[in-house]
């Protein structure tokens with residue numbers, strides 16, 4: 343039997359995070375959305391409400407511990423408990439050869455992609471331990487498994503997030519708290535289309551050629567849809583995955599197999 347429960351989703355205002363919020367709501371979870379942008383969160387909130395679930399939006403900047411503490415405190419006082427924590431928010435960081443990356447760009451990428459999940463886990467874990475239950479899902483990337491040239495800060499944070507996932511899973515398993523990572527491949531949507539457009543422009547090739555190249559990295563010759571990621575997160579938050587922890591699950595249409 344599934345628990346009636348609350349999920350806190352970072353970066354739930356748009357993209358993959360929005361799909362995660364909608365999917366968790368459709369499976370009966372109340373949702374707390376922690377993101378920077380109020381308008382985007384309002385759009386996601388409407389999707390959650392249309393599934394008949396309670397929703398709370400809280401403007402949050404994951405770079406700041408006091409901001410993370412505020413959203414967790416509000417979630418606990420409004421909804422009573424947090425059973426699921428989905429660390430989805432992330433930034434792409436700079437695109438440049440390593441020697442062209444500034445300290446500020448490096449620190450910004452680490453602050454959002456790696457220190458953010460540390461702050462949320464550190465803040466939510468005491469209540470999860472007290473209730474003796476928790477499911478944490480970190481959205482990493484296939485770039486957490488293999489290099490992505492000109493993106494050292496991003497790759498380093500995603501590889502680090504997998505290390506964090508495994509270590510935390512080993513640390514908190516005895517409290518029935520599972521910690522897993524999901525590693526998306528290229529997800530179709532506005533963000534990846536912009537990347538393809540920029541690549542087409544900078545290489546003098548057509549958008550279609552660039553896109554076909556990306557698709558051909560998959561044995562299925564396709565990109566991933568954001569709903570694929572949302573379904574996997576929902577599975578990891580369900581009792582079907584009770585004995586899965588410390589895993590990094592690729593959802594990449596077969597682009598990466600390890």
Ligand SMILES: NC(=O)c1ccc[n+]([C@@H]2O[C@H](COP(=O)([O-])OP(=O)(O)OC[C@H]3O[C@@H](n4cnc5c(N)ncnc54)[C@H](O)[C@@H]3O)[C@@H](O)[C@H]2O)c1
Nearest residue numbers: 353355356357358377378403404430431432483526528529
């Ligand atoms: N889109 C892809 O192809 C892809 C592939 C692999 C992994 N991922 C990962 O999936 C996650 C979601 O990606 P997306 O494509 O939906 O990205 P997106 O840029 O569309 O959404 C990211 C969300 O995070 C929020 N966010 C950013 N910085 C924040 C901060 N400091 N505090 C609070 N919220 C913040 C943004 O406001 C936004 O709503 C990211 O961790 C990303 O690295 C994406």
